[in-house]
Amino acid sequence: MRPSEGSTGTSQSLARGLAILSTFHSDRPLIGVSELSRGLELSRSTVHRYVATLAKLGYLQQDPDSKRYRLGPKVLDLGFSALNSMDLLEVSAPHLRRLSDETQRTVNVAILDGTDVVYIERCRAARPGQQQIDLNLHVGARLPAYCTAMGKAILAFLSEERLEEVIERIDFVPRGPNTLTDPKAFREELVKIRASGIAINDEELAYGLRSIAAPIYSQSGDVLAALNLAIHRTIVSMEELVERFAPAVIQTASDISLSMGHRLAPA
Amino acid sequence: MRPSEGSTGTSQSLARGLAILSTFHSDRPLIGVSELSRGLELSRSTVHRYVATLAKLGYLQQDPDSKRYRLGPKVLDLGFSALNSMDLLEVSAPHLRRLSDETQRTVNVAILDGTDVVYIERCRAARPGQQQIDLNLHVGARLPAYCTAMGKAILAFLSEERLEEVIERIDFVPRGPNTLTDPKAFREELVKIRASGIAINDEELAYGLRSIAAPIYSQSGDVLAALNLAIHRTIVSMEELVERFAPAVIQTASDISLSMGHRLAPA
DNA sequence: TATCCTTGTTCCACCAATCGGAACGCTGTC
DNA sequence: GACAGCGTTCCGATTGGTGGAACAAGGATA
Numbered sequence: 001m002r003p004s005e006g007s008t009g010t011s012q013s014l015a016r017g018l019a020i021l022s023t024f025h026s027d028r029p030l031i032g033v034s035e036l037s038r039g040l041e042l043s044r045s046t047v048h049r050y051v052a053t054l055a056k057l058g059y060l061q062q063d064p065d066s067k068r069y070r071l072g073p074k075v076l077d078l079g080f081s082a083l084n085s086m087d088l089l090e091v092s093a094p095h096l097r098r099l100s101d102e103t104q105r106t107v108n109v110a111i112l113d114g115t116d117v118v119y120i121e122r123c124r125a126a127r128p129g130q131q132q133i134d135l136n137l138h139v140g141a142r143l144p145a146y147c148t149a150m151g152k153a154i155l156a157f158l159s160e161e162r163l164e165e166v167i168e169r170i171d172f173v174p175r176g177p178n179t180l181t182d183p184k185a186f187r188e189e190l191v192k193i194r195a196s197g198i199a200i201n202d203e204e205l206a207y208g209l210r211s212i213a214a215p216i217y218s219q220s221g222d223v224l225a226a227l228n229l230a231i232h233r234t235i236v237s238m239e240e241l242v243e244r245f246a247p248a249v250i251q252t253a254s255d256i257s258l259s260m261g262h263r264l265a266p267a
Numbered sequence: 268m269r270p271s272e273g274s275t276g277t278s279q280s281l282a283r284g285l286a287i288l289s290t291f292h293s294d295r296p297l298i299g300v301s302e303l304s305r306g307l308e309l310s311r312s313t314v315h316r317y318v319a320t321l322a323k324l325g326y327l328q329q330d331p332d333s334k335r336y337r338l339g340p341k342v343l344d345l346g347f348s349a350l351n352s353m354d355l356l357e358v359s360a361p362h363l364r365r366l367s368d369e370t371q372r373t374v375n376v377a378i379l380d381g382t383d384v385v386y387i388e389r390c391r392a393a394r395p396g397q398q399q400i401d402l403n404l405h406v407g408a409r410l411p412a413y414c415t416a417m418g419k420a421i422l423a424f425l426s427e428e429r430l431e432e433v434i435e436r437i438d439f440v441p442r443g444p445n446t447l448t449d450p451k452a453f454r455e456e457l458v459k460i461r462a463s464g465i466a467i468n469d470e471e472l473a474y475g476l477r478s479i480a481a482p483i484y485s486q487s488g489d490v491l492a493a494l495n496l497a498i499h500r501t502i503v504s505m506e507e508l509v510e511r512f513a514p515a516v517i518q519t520a521s522d523i524s525l526s527m528g529h530r531l532a533p534a
Numbered sequence: 535t536a537t538c539c540t541t542g543t544t545c546c547a548c549c550a551a552t553c554g555g556a557a558c559g560c561t562g563t564c
Numbered sequence: 565g566a567c568a569g570c571g572t573t574c575c576g577a578t579t580g581g582t583g584g585a586a587c588a589a590g591g592a593t594a
Contacts, residue, residue: 009544010320012580013552014284018324022344026351033571043554048572053277057285058380067561067571071349073380076387077289079346080407082338084293113325113340120343140347276573279551280581300542310583315543334542334590 016040017050021059024071032068079140086111088216088225089121091259096123096227099252103229103245107252108137109216110150111225115170116142117151120225146186147175149201149213150226156193157215157223163190176203198246199226200238208233212246214253219261227253283307284317288326291338299335346407353378355483355492356388358526363390363494366519370496370512374519375404376483377417378492382437383409384418387492413453414442416468416480417493423460424482424490430457443470465513466493467505475500479513481520486528494520 020036037047051069054060058074083089092109100107100123110117119141137143145151145166155163172181180186193199201211213228229249231241287303304314318336321327325341350356359376367374367390377384386408404410412418412433422430439448447453460466468478480495496516498508 009316010323011280011284011316013278013280014317014320015324017278017281017284018321018326022348024352025348029352034569044571045554045556045573046552049276049278049552050281052572053281054285056277057282059285062571071345071352073349073378073385075345075349076385076407077346077409078338078342079344079349080405081289081292082340082342082346083407084405085291085296085338111340118340118343138347138351140343140350142344301540311542312544312583312585313581316581319543329542 013050016042016046017054020047020050021054021071021075024060024069029070030063030066030068031070032066035068083120083139086120088256088260092121092216092227092256093123095252095256095259096121099123099227099229099248100125103248105229105231105245107227107229107249108150109225109227110143110148110154112145112151112154112166112223113142115145115166117145117148117154117226118142143205144170144173144175146170146172147179147201147204148228149199149211149230150228152190152193152201153199153213153215153226153228154223156190156199157217176206176209178202179204197250198242200242201230202238203233210236210238210241212241212249214246214250215257216253217257217260217262221262224257224260227256280317283309283313284321287314287317288321288338288342291327291336297330297333297335297337299333302335350387350406353387355523355527359388359483359492359494359523360390362519362523362526363388366390366494366496366515367392370515372496372498372512374494374496374516375417376492376494377410377415377421379412379418379421379433379490380409382412382433384412384415384421384493385409410472411437411440411442413437413439414446414468414471415495416466416478416497417495419457419460419468420466420480420482420493420495421490423457423466424484443473443476445469446471464517465509467509468497469505470500477503477505477508479508479516481513481517482524483520484524484527484529488529491524491527494523 019040023031023036023039033044033048033051036051037044040047051060055062055069055072058072060069061072062069088109096107096109104125106122106124108119109121110119119137119139122137122139143151145155155166158166167183167186170183172183172186173179174181180189197214199213201209201213203209209230210233211228211230213226215223216225216227218224227249229245236244286307290303290306291298300311300315300318303318304311307314318327322329322336322339325339327336328339329336355376363374363376371392373389373391375386376388377386386404386406389404389406410418412422422433425433434450434453439450439453440446441448447456464481466480468476468480470476476497477500478495478497480493482490483492483494485491494516496512503511
C-alpha cells in the first residue's frame with residue numbers, strides 16, 4: 001500500500017481486528033472467515049489470523065457446527081467497564097428510580113457520541129403502560145441526536161464551537177412526521193431549548209412518539225448528558241406532557257447535575 | 268494441535284491493543300500512555316500508536332486536561348451487539364418479568380464463560396425489599412461459577428467431558444461461610460442438583476446471600492444458561508426459599524427452554 | 535525565575551511480525 | 565465422483581511495526 005495514507009502513527013492490525021469485531025451485529029451474529037475476508041477485502045489467511053487471535057482471547061467464539069464465529073462474553077466486559085467508568089451512572093441511578101416511581105413512566109439517560117445519542121441508563125416503569133414504545137431501546141442503543149429530545153437537549157447547551165462541528169456532520173433525514181430537516185430551523189429550535197431549559201420531541205423520530213428531556217451538567221459546567229421521559233401520543237397531548245412532567249424532569253436532571261458537583265449557573 | 272504453542276497464527280498487535288483496552292476498568296477509568304507502557308512492558312511510542320489507533324476509532328477518548336485516556340462510547344456498541352446477538356435475551360425477557368412480578372423479587376439470567384458465570388439479564392423487583400443485596404451485580408458482571416447457584420445449575424448439566432475441563436480450572440477458594448472447597452464434595456453436589464433440577468446457594472458466595480437457580484436448555488438439549496432468584500438470609504430460611512420459590516423458578520426456566528425450542532427430556 | 539522531572543507526541547532506520555498465495559482436509563451439493 | 569465452498573496451515577517475501585532519541589508542554593522543587 002501507499003505510505004502516504006492518512007494513517008501514520010496508527011496500527012493497521014489493531015484497526016483491522018476491531019473492524020472485524022464490529023462487523024458482528026445483532027442482525028448478523030454468525031459470520032465465517034470467508035465472508036469477513038470478502039467484506040474487508042483481505043485474504044482469508046489474514047482474516048483467519050485475526051479471528052484466531054480474537055477467539056483465543058475470548059472476544060469471539062466458534063460455533064462447533066457451522067465453524068463460523070460469534071461474539072464471545074468477553075466483549076461484555078469491555079462494554080460494562082465503559083459503563084461503570086462513568087460515575088454519572090452511579091450518581092443518577094437513585095434519581096432515575098425516584099422519577100420513574102413518581103411518574104410511573106420509563107425514563108432514560110443518554111450521552112452524546114458524535115452525532116448520535118447513546119443510552120447509558122434506563123429505568124422502566126414499574127407498571128408498564130398499555131402502549132409500550134420500544135424501538136429496541138436498551139442501554140447502549142444509538143439514535144441520531146437531531147431527532148430526539150435528549151439529543152437536542154445536549155446540543156442546545158454545547159459551546160457554539162462544538163455545536164458547529166456536530167451540526168456540520170448531521171445528516172438531516174426525515175424520520176417521523178415532524179422531523180426538523182432544515183439546519184436553520186434546527187438552530188432556532190436549539191435557541192428555544194436553551195431559553196426554556198427543556199427539549200421536546202413531538203413525533204420527530206417516529207410516529208406516535210413524544211418525549212421531553214432536560215440537560216445534565218458536569219462539575220465544570222459542561223453538558224454531560226440528558227434525561228428524558230417518553231410517552232406515546234395516545235396517552236397524552238404535547239401540552240399535557242409538558243405541563244404534567246416537565247417540572248419533575250427538569251428537577252431530576254438538576255438534582256443529578258448537583259450530585260455531580262455542578263453548582264448552579266452554567267458558565 | 269500442539270499444546271503450549273504460544274502465539275503461532277495470531278496477531279501480536281491485535282492482542283496488545285485489546286490488552287490495552289481491557290486494562291481500563293471501573294476502578295481505573297483514566298490511564299496515561301506511560302502508565303500503560305510500564306504495565307505492558309512496551310515502549311511508550313508503541314503504546315502510543317495503539318492508543319492513537321483506539322482513539323481514532325472511538326474506543327478510547329482523551330481527557331483534554333490530563334491528556335490521559337478513558338474508554339469511549341464505541342465500546343458500548345460491542346458489548347451490546349454481543350448481548351443482542353443472543354436470542355435467549357429476547358425470549359427470556361417476558362418470562363423474567365412475569366416471575367419478578369409474581370415473586371416481587373429480583374431475578375437474573377447468566378451464562379457460563381470459562382469458570383465464571385456472566386449475568387446477561389436481570390429483572391429487578393418492582394418494589395425493592397428492605398435488604399438490598401447488590402454485590403455490584405449489573406448485567407455483564409462476572410462471578411465464579413463454583414460458588415453461585417446459577418453456576419452450579421449450569422455445571423450440573425454439562426457433559427462429563429466438558430465438566431471435567433471446567434472443574435480442572437476452578438480455583439476453589441472460600442468466599443462465604445459455606446463455600447464448597449473440596450472438588451469431591453462439589454461433584455456430589457452437582458449430582459444432587461442434576462437429580463432435583465434445582466441448585467441452591469446457602470451463603471457459599473457471601474455471608475447472608477441465599478439463592479436458588481434452575482437450568483435453561485437450548486434447542487439441541489444442551490444447558491445454555493441458568494435462571495436465579497436471590498434473597499437475603501434475614502428474609503427467608505433456606506427451607507422456605509425452596510418451598511416458596513423453587514416451583515416458580517423451575518417452571519419459568521422450563522418455559523424459557525421451551526420457547527428456545529427445547530422439547531422435553533434432556534439428553 | 536531557573537532546574538529538573540515526567541508526560542504525550544513525532545520521527546525514522548532497522549528488522550521481525552504480518553501478508554497472501556498455495557495447498558490440505560473436510561462437508562456438503564449436484 | 566467431481567466439484568465448490570469452507571476453515572485452516574504453511575512459508576518466503578516484504579510491509580507494517582518497533583523502540584530509541586528528540587521535542588514541547590506542564591508540574592514540582594528550590
